[in-house]
Amino acid sequence: MPKETFFNLPVEKRERVIEAAIDEFAAHPFHKARVTAIAEQAGIAMGSFYQYFEDKKDLFKYLIELIMEKKLSYINRDIVENRDKYGFFQLLREAYLSGIRFAKDNPSLVPIGMMLASDKELYREIYGEHEDKGVDFFRRLLEHGIEQGTVDPVIDPAFIAKMLMGMTYSLTDFIIEDGKVDLEDMGVIDQMLYFVENGIKKRDN
Amino acid sequence: MPKETFFNLPVEKRERVIEAAIDEFAAHPFHKARVTAIAEQAGIAMGSFYQYFEDKKDLFKYLIELIMEKKLSYINRDIVENRDKYGFFQLLREAYLSGIRFAKDNPSLVPIGMMLASDKELYREIYGEHEDKGVDFFRRLLEHGIEQGTVDPVIDPAFIAKMLMGMTYSLTDFIIEDGKVDLEDMGVIDQMLYFVENGIKKRDN
């Protein structure tokens, strides 16, 4: 967690630091990202950096938090609050939609999350032994869907959740690497849902 | 590519080096992996390392090659050679099966591949601008399936291939982190296929 000093900073400066950090971590894996580069780009002194943050990891942790927060903010509030009124696939659609919107608006945040996901050592240092939050989210969604009777009860929610997570990573990756996808053209999302829906929906026979 | 020296080494020593390298790269991302640690664990002098390899990246590249090779070796020869006799989902099943077998036999190799996948900078240095080979493989499989009439022609092979790749990463990850999956219990694979098959198979109506 950043030190108090950081939060006492004028917003404008705070944002410069965050942005610089994002740029650096988006471009390089954690251990190659340089604190110096961040300070430089943010226009603050090296010493200041350590007045704001415990160390490099501290900043990184905070960044991850921010990213999560931002990601959540993309989810339709109404849906979150009235979760029960919606069917599983509608919820899933919404989840994907928000994911895509997020990725399109914040292309540089995506690789940071990816990189954390792939550096288990770092991940553990940050999250301890907690399960992946995304997987967890999908698992609960699936369980909910099974209860509702929209998802095939035959499937193992934990496992399928993991699959959905993997697809999500690929999806966002696809979005940001492939400039042409845009919100108007919802083909991608529809294909995704078509796939998943056919894949796990409850069939009546 | 390692230098000749390396290939002239007694097999036993060569293996010690490779193993040490695998251990190091499995435990740490590329830039945190230490050449010194590898040399030490392999029981060779620092200088020797550089008699075998151009540099750290050279070893890493070679490792990736070995991993790919090994992975391929898990694929049922018969299937590869008589690809046309099998339906898409049979082929897919085989692909997943081999992937699982590989992951179970070589749990430490998996994270190395993951890590490469997530460090784009490194990836490009190694593969240039080539597309991900795994995605490519799935894409061709899908196109083949569409031609055969077993895969729904509505889908975009490039996109779905990407999804399948993401699922594969998650699948292998699932396997190695979750000790309990074993080959006898093929539940995981079956679920996976159930999901995918329902998801994209050609329907007659």
Added chain:
Amino acid sequence: MPKETFFNLPVEKRERVIEAAIDEFAAHPFHKARVTAIAEQAGIAMGSFYQYFEDKKDLFKYLIELIMEKKLSYINRDIVENRDKYGFFQLLREAYLSGIRFAKDNPSLVPIGMMLASDKELYREIYGEHEDKGVDFFRRLLEHGIEQGTVDPVIDPAFIAKMLMGMTYSLTDFIIEDGKVDLEDMGVIDQMLYFVENGIKKRDN
């Protein structure tokens, strides 16, 4: 060019670094001179060195610059500014005189210049393909002398300039290795001039 940091240093420290560098480069050719030794002798940490200079070559370049500057400072300003009032041999005498004074005051700087002159690879890295400045200087002096009518027009200025340069190296070398020459005893200079003057002056018949 050293970094800003270096120029912000307290003079006393800056000088310690420069002196240490001079000692090291005077004692060893470029590739044998050790950054560590310089840092040690200057009483700074290794890391600091790289906060001041890009790398070893950067420091060396700067050193050469300093040496050139210092050498120039030995030249009688009056003469430089009123060049036309003096005859060629007077100018030459002045050039030699200043060279000697410089060499006597800074015996350790001389070998550094020499060493650069003899390492063509290094020289090119530092100066590019430029011609030797010293030779150039002599050439212009000679051309001037020919125009003035004091230098024999028969000679090839480019070639003789090269010879004068060689003599200059030897001269300075002679001075520093042979402790006994001193300014009071101007015999050396006089011999030199006697030689050169007789050698190339314009004769009337």
Added chain:
Amino acid sequence: MPKETFFNLPVEKRERVIEAAIDEFAAHPFHKARVTAIAEQAGIAMGSFYQYFEDKKDLFKYLIELIMEKKLSYINRDIVENRDKYGFFQLLREAYLSGIRFAKDNPSLVPIGMMLASDKELYREIYGEHEDKGVDFFRRLLEHGIEQGTVDPVIDPAFIAKMLMGMTYSLTDFIIEDGKVDLEDMGVIDQMLYFVENGIKKRDN
């Protein structure tokens, strides 16, 4: 001094080694010249190198010896043997001539000599505290000339010898860097002699 083994080598091989060494030392200053490169280019094993020579310096010393020898071989035998029949300037002319011929025939040997001359540390390790042989040679020639009455007795032979040596370095340098000089066109030598002769010849008044 190379070991016996070296001299027992088939001439052809011996020459390959020498040539490789020349190439390497001509291209790089002593401490940057690599034994490995020499062995490689000569087509011998690293181990063999150390069967032939004590170490890098041993080879280098030997090389210098060879170069000296070769240089001497360019001097007109007749002149050496009947030194007394020739006047000083004739001898000097001959010395320069042979120097030029040598430089033109062996352009790669010249920089090796230069480099030695400029690395005092190395020089001392090789020659001990002995005076420069070239300077010595010129000094004796000058003394001889004074006795003969052809050289102005006013000059200090030791000093002028040093100057002549410096000019010689520059001369050879001029020759090898400037492709166009050739033996037919003896202009260079003539200028040189014109310069020196006028410079120090005994005048009758």
Added chain:
DNA sequence: GATGAATGAGGTTTCATTCAT
């Protein structure tokens, strides 16, 4: 609180030389 220099551990790489076959 801000600054930016200072620190030094640590990492990669090079290469002369030795060793074992």
Added chain:
DNA sequence: AATGAATGAAACCTCATTCAT
């Protein structure tokens, strides 16, 4: 005698972090 791998001591350089003002 020939080979070529083995060795390990340096060397250079980087960078997170601390310090002093």
